[in-house]
Structures are given as structure tokens and as C-alpha cells.
Amino acid sequence: PQRELAPSRQAVKGQLSLPVCATDAGLFSILIFRLITFNTAALREMPSGERKAVFGNLSAWEEYIEAVKTRLPGHDEDFYCNTFALGHNKVKERTLANARSIWEASQSSKWTEFCQDLPLSFRDCFKKIGDLHPQGGSKIPGLGILTQYLVCTDLVYSGAVAMPSAEEIGQRIYQLGKGGLRGLQFLGYCDKSPSEEGATAAFV
DSSP states (O other): OGGGGSHHHHHTTTTSOTTGGGSHHHHHHHHHIIIIITTOHHHHHSOTTTOOOOOSSHHHHHHHHHHHHHHSOSOOHHHHSOTTTTSSSOOTTOOGGGHHHHHHHHHTTTHHHHTSSSSBOHHHHHHHHHTOOOTTOSSOTTOOHHHHHHHHHHHHHHTSBOOOOHHHHHHHHHHHOSHHHHHHHHTTSSOSSOOHHHHHHHHO
């Protein structure tokens, strides 16, 4: 698929796969990728032999990011955690400091137990990722509906989650309300204010 040719996905190719992604540490690693390292210059410029995407615990991540800063010094935080990673709109909640919240959420997720019967359904996975929360917090900073969807699609390509149906993708296009929906509107498949049913039918 074309999305797998994107620079960030190429940079972590083969690392965020089964059986790793079906463990708590694997979930932590996938969230670090999507919420911190995705679409960063640091991820692209780190030599492939030194680049890591799987972290067994928070300390392993902290050691790695310090090694990255030493290897690629003299940059501001956006070099290591891009607040514009998802497009033109800045997501100020994306910071390196979120790693602890991500770790806490992954540890309390019971993800390994959740992944006992694979593949997971896309619907169940989407809800599970949306329900993640750190200790004492209501949500992982920066984890919006788009990143929630992207984490699930990463897990589809890893083999941990079943490919969603066309109807499910249509529902997510409506919920996201972004480029996919605007594309359907531009092509005349649905009106400017479609219902969820209308947008889903237009995609299918």
C-alpha cells in the first residue's frame, strides 16, 4: 500500500510487527512512534543501524532519545517531536514529555491480554485505543481521533488487527471529517453536510 512507502513508515519497517505489537511494550512503542517520532527529521536522519522503534520500557526510550540528541545535536524539540506531524495544524500537545503518560497508559491497558485472540476486529481496536489513559489522566496528550485511527491501521499492517470493511472505513472517514470526506464531497458523492449513513454509503 502507498502509505507503507511514507518515509516514517519505511524508517520503522519490520520493527513494529507481530509478536512485538501484541505486547504492552509493543503498544508503548507504537504509541511513541505515532505520538512522538512520526514525521520527524530525527527519525529520518538517524542512521538506520542506530535507529530504534521498539522499547521494552520507559527507561529504554529515555536512553534512546538521549542517544539521538547526542547523535543529532543542536536542534529544537520539533526536530525530535514534530508538532506539525499531521499536517498544517499545529498540535501543541505533542511533546517529548508525553512519553511517561504513554508508558503509564500502555502499562494499564492490559493490551497483552486483549491481544490473546488475534486478529482483533478494527472496531474493538479503535475503541480500545480511544479508551487509553495514563494514571490520573483522562487521555494521552495528543491522542486525537486521527492518531487513534492511524495506530489501528498500523496494527492492521502488522497483522494484529483484521482489515476493516468498507463500511467501517466509511464510518471513520465521516468521524474524522478531514481529507477523505472532503474528497467524497469534491467528487460529488455526498453533499456538504452528509449524515454518517450518507458518507458511509458514498464511500462504499
